[in-house]
Amino acid sequence: MARIFITGSTDGLGLASAQSLLDDGHEVIVHARTTGRLGAVQELIDRGALGVVGDLSDTAQTRDLADQVNRSGPVDAVLQNAGVLGGPHIFQVNVVAPYLLTALIHRPHRLIYLSSGMHRGGRFRLAGPDGPGGGDGSRGRGGSGGGDGSGAPSRVSYSDSKLYVTALSAAVARLWPDVLSNAVDPGWVPTKMGGPGAPDDLRLGHLTQEWLAASTDPGALTSGGYWHHQHRQQPNAAVLDPHLQDELLDYLAQLTGERLT
Structure with a gap:
């Protein structure tokens, strides 16, 4: 059985994944933004899950979150599930926090x-x-830089943030051949983020990440994939560009002071 850490696991797909993996006999570490939010997963904690706390919009708390996980012992898999749809912290939560947790x-x-x-x-x-x-864009690839004083680029859309994190997944697969690193498109599912009218199947929305985290099926033992409902798909071509991957890694290393090695 695997030991799996899931970010953003107090509701939505993260909670569903935690429940399913715990049901299957795996050891699960659930994550809440605040101590108060741990109440949402009390039933899982009562069943043996470990709870950790940290606000991913805050770099210091993200670092502390990684330390909490490390102090608890080795993990077999990390499911980087947490994310926000918009707002001033979209780059921090959707891109910087996954990078920092990967590094730490x-x-x-x-x-x-x-x-x-x-x-x-x-x-x-x-x-x-x-x-x-700073400046007016990266090598002419559209948009503008800017920033909010933190060094993060301004006017980051949800689509931008998911492009970055998908490229991060591919970069990790390239740099760390001993790790199985994959990205998952869960579909448009009826969660708090997706809304009640979302048309996709909620169960299929969290099945693939659970499969990649714990299964011994040959497909789940591959790396560098972009998956949707257990089918490997072709991502945006920029995801697979090693030069863009390195640009992203360099940017995040400068921003955080942590470099993937």
Whole structure:
């Protein structure tokens, strides 16, 4: 049985994954933004899940979250599920936090990053001529840099953030051949983020990430994939560009002071 850490697991797909994996006999670490939110997963904690706390919009708390996981012992898989649809912290929560947790948590056997079909509409627009967060776009690839004082690029859309995190998944697969790193498009499912009218199947929305986290099926033992409902698909071509991957990794290393090695 595997030991699996799931970010953003107090509701939606993260909670569903935690429930299913616990039902299957795996050891699960659930994550809440605040101590108060742990109440939402009390039933899972009563069944043996471990709860950890940290606000992914805050770099210091994200670092502490990684430390909590490391202190609890080695994990076999990390399911990077947490995300926000918009707002001032979209780059921090959807991109920087997964990068930091990847860099700081003792290297697991498997990493799964939640992407979206909307990543295909995203654009790389990280650093202008004045460095990260400055200038008027990255090598002419559309959009503008800007920043909010934190070094993060301004005007990051949800599609942009999911393009970045999907590229991060592919970069990790390339740099760490001993780790199975994959991205998952869960579909448009009826969660708090997706809304009650979302047309896709909720069960299929969390099945693939559970399969990649714990299954011994040959398909689940591959790396560098972009998956939708257990079928490997072709992502935005930028995801597979090693030069863009390295640009993203360099940008995030400058922003956080942590480099993937």
